[in-house]
Amino acid sequence: MTSFQDPKFCKSILDIAQAYGPYSFWTSNLVLGANPDATWRAVMVVAALKDPLFAEPCRSLLKATDSRVRAWACTALSELNYRPAFADILAMIASNSNRVRRHAREAAASMQGLPLRTHYVHRVIPGLHIPPLVLISEDDPAIIRFNQRFIQRMGCQVEIATSEEKTVELALHVFPQVIITDNLKYNDCLSGLNMTWDLCRRKELRETLFFMLTVDEVEPMFLWGGGDAYFSKPLDLRKFGRIMEDYLL
Numbered sequence: 001m002t003s004f005q006d007p008k009f010c011k012s013i014l015d016i017a018q019a020y021g022p023y024s025f026w027t028s029n030l031v032l033g034a035n036p037d038a039t040w041r042a043v044m045v046v047a048a049l050k051d052p053l054f055a056e057p058c059r060s061l062l063k064a065t066d067s068r069v070r071a072w073a074c075t076a077l078s079e080l081n082y083r084p085a086f087a088d089i090l091a092m093i094a095s096n097s098n099r100v101r102r103h104a105r106e107a108a109a110s111m112q113g114l115p116l117r118t119h120y121v122h123r124v125i126p127g128l129h130i131p132p133l134v135l136i137s138e139d140d141p142a143i144i145r146f147n148q149r150f151i152q153r154m155g156c157q158v159e160i161a162t163s164e165e166k167t168v169e170l171a172l173h174v175f176p177q178v179i180i181t182d183n184l185k186y187n188d189c190l191s192g193l194n195m196t197w198d199l200c201r202r203k204e205l206r207e208t209l210f211f212m213l214t215v216d217e218v219e220p221m222f223l224w225g226g227g228d229a230y231f232s233k234p235l236d237l238r239k240f241g242r243i244m245e246d247y248l249l
Helices: 007-020 023-027 036-049 052-063 067-079 083-092 098-112 141-153 164-174 192-199 219-224 237-248
Strands: 133-137 157-161 178-181 209-214 229-232
Touching (some): 007 219, 023 036, 036 067, 036 219, 052 067, 052 083, 067 083, 083 098, 098 237, 133 164, 141 157, 157 164, 164 178, 164 192, 178 237, 192 219, 209 219, 229 237
Parallel strands (some): 133 157, 133 178, 178 209, 209 229
């Protein structure tokens, strides 16, 4: 089940959207060429509203250059069960963007009532295979060691930052494929939510995936702020590993 199939989650997204502007503002951004940060949030609003009136505008956004716009367009079209766009969604599975591929696979599987892994495709990448680089933003030494071992066993390289400030600095230096953060740190005044909001708008990190591990119930705000996947603590390792693979395959 996707988050948008949860009425409580959808209400939270709509409440957040209305705090920033009326629905008319968001739906006016469902066009190519609009500010992409407004457009992909507008598509999230459509996914929560489930109004078929906006199906074709969402379909047109599959041609957008921004990966979040294309990814969330796949999700919205799936939530609307808009069958004319099914072939377009399938085509998105071959995208070069990890984010778009994952949303497209999930959307196609949901529209067919099939498991997500039905739509994996084998991709041949020229040159040497470079393990994905994961940046862990965490201040608890025990959690750092645990997550580092687990992620390295998945074949990823790992960098560590113990504050949001260091995370921003390191991210702009190493350009990780994934940033995993918690929400609040004892040695920092900047939350993981605010950091994600900041980093995901940086041109150099537009394709970086943002995951959050936290005890705080902030999934709607995290996704609205640019996050990709949210995990509650204590961490379900099987779910975490599966979703990591889903995004990086």
